Amino acid sequence: MLRLAALLGFWLAICAAPALAQTPRINPQPTCLEAPGEVCRTGRQFALAEVEGRLKAADLAWWIEDDTLNVVARRSGDYALLCCAVQTPMDRVEGGVDLWTMSVRIPDLLSAQLTINVLPSSQPMALWRGPQAAKPANRTAVPEDWFREITIPSKAMSEPRKLTVYAPPSPPPGWRYPVIYAADGESVQAWAGIVHALVQAGDIPQVILVGLRPGPADTVRGAGPGILFRHHEYLIGFEGGDARFTAHERFLLEEVAPLAEREFAAATDPRERAVAGYSNGGAWALQMAARHPGVFGKVISLSPGGASGTRRLEGALFGDVFLGGGRLEQTFAANARTAADVVAPGAGRLWLEIRNAGHSHDLWDDLFAEAAVWMFGDAAPSATSEAPAQ
Template sequence: MPYLACLATPTTKAESPAYERGGRIGRRGDTLDFRWRGAASAVRVEGAYGNYGFALNRIGANEWAASVRVPNLAALVERFAFVATNADGKVVRETMHFNGPAASPPTPERGAIEAFTLESRHLSQSRQVNVWLPPGHSASQRYPVVYIADGAAEFGNELLAAMQAGRLPAMVVVGIEADQAARFAEYVDFPKREGIPSDPARFAAHERFFVDEVLPWAESKFGAANEPGSRSVAGFSNGADWAAAMALRHPGLFGRAIVMSPIMVVEYAIPDAPSTRFELSGGALEPPFALATACFAQRLHAKGGTVKLRWWPHTHAPVQWRAAFLAALLDEPSATLPDAHACDRFPADPL
């Protein structure tokens, strides 16, 4: 599984005397070295956004270490948290940033984002929808459109430089907010099951809100495209599960699905020869999501679907999804699809 991070044997070389206590992150080629100095009974490193973590090994009286090999480490921008537990149970948490030498700087350009409140007859409540509009937008024109989960219309800012360079056409990004108390239920196409907060009726109501209310509203008010070749649906995490479900359930509506770090898609039913093009992505430092992505990619391919898969060095974090969003729309080079055993590995944790 060359796309996943894996633990490596840490070096025990002494650190600089200037390093008194707390955490330290170093880089050696494709390997991150994590160090902690100070009294503790246990030390872990976690991704700042969760879904990734491992224990450091004690290599001295008050020194702890672990090393992790990360594919494409030079492009990584990430926040890590050292979590040290003392003998008395007190927890010390220290967050540190890592910026790889090849990491892309944040895009400074910004488009216009407007927030709207729609009254939904299907949800029987109001719901916020955020819309990103390109410079010079005119509602009298038709624009390619991306519908994205979690109200993340600001992802349009990642596209602006490419639009200005002529690599992408001007487009509209529509972000659909979920009810945060029922996000899983609205985004994941899953039957009722003990221990899982799924609700097929709530999912169906949100689906109808999106298809019957949001799409025609965006098309009439902002000139969003009304033909599948110019419509995309996107999301990350459970929002990726939603994007995949919309593409599978409505293949005549969406030409492309940008599915970033999904998790529940491993149990989705896939029809033969799905017509939507799937752009999948996952991070080396989010093992359960990366394995679910690999499995879904293989299952789509086996059913005759068009699939592109990209790997990133990140944890389950927005920096990954912003990069993946742009790469999908630019149709950047993709990775080799996993073999037929991809689903055998889920949900094993390789770390």
């Protein structure tokens, strides 16, 4: 919960901010009469007395009834948005003051993992995992001296850029560790605990993580809000051209990877090098692996964005490709499935795993653990997965 609170502002910037800025474009979800087998609005009307009774002094209350998620909230303003496993505008309560409700039916809810909040909000996400959902990834505490925060005066980016590194403090002479280069380097803190647990359990060898942090919003020069800054670095073909994408690509290849190999004993063999990311970072990871198959032999792409760039992957050669997403995501699970179809002819191994979840760190942490074992260990992903592509 503490990690979710710390990451909330960043997560909202990369995922929810576009939704808030473009509320009319958010899919309000069909009614259950229109789409009985899909995520749908039940149309339930909540009495004012029930809403007030559920909330009491709180600003948010939610509860599960059979296959339905019910949410009531107190929010001032012109709208309230249910977020984030399911994203849909909420209904204002007739006769209430700043009171909102929504009732959503979710197929196979007992197997779902949900993140629940109402935006706008500065509160941490609530988490709910159904009794039939896959177990969360194991994690353990990591010694502080295994983490490094580094700032590179990047020539490629023409500005200082930050890295977060997880690696043993004293590698043996001549040793090389398998390495994962990750977009949105803030997640290294969480993923390190997962890797540490997998290594201690003997599921994988020691793997190190090198996280590339996005530039702060105030470094944007003529590119609009900070949210676009990350888009330009991670999405090839994003509006405005590919200058920042290719600069960030050079940053990884010419500055980050050499530093990791020099300072942290990162592997130089493509079979022991992976790129990873979620959302737009998942699209970036696919492009890096496709554009540099002789450098990165593995890719972990979770809930990839940037559907317009997927066709650029056609004809590319890959080593191991792990694609994942959540059934409750608006478009990202579809992107993952499309990417699996496109990259299959050129992939050495390919796994696609779609869980009953939304666009969230809770999902990505679990999928990352599955991917790490599949790529670097002997065990295959769990039986909750979709069948692997051949």
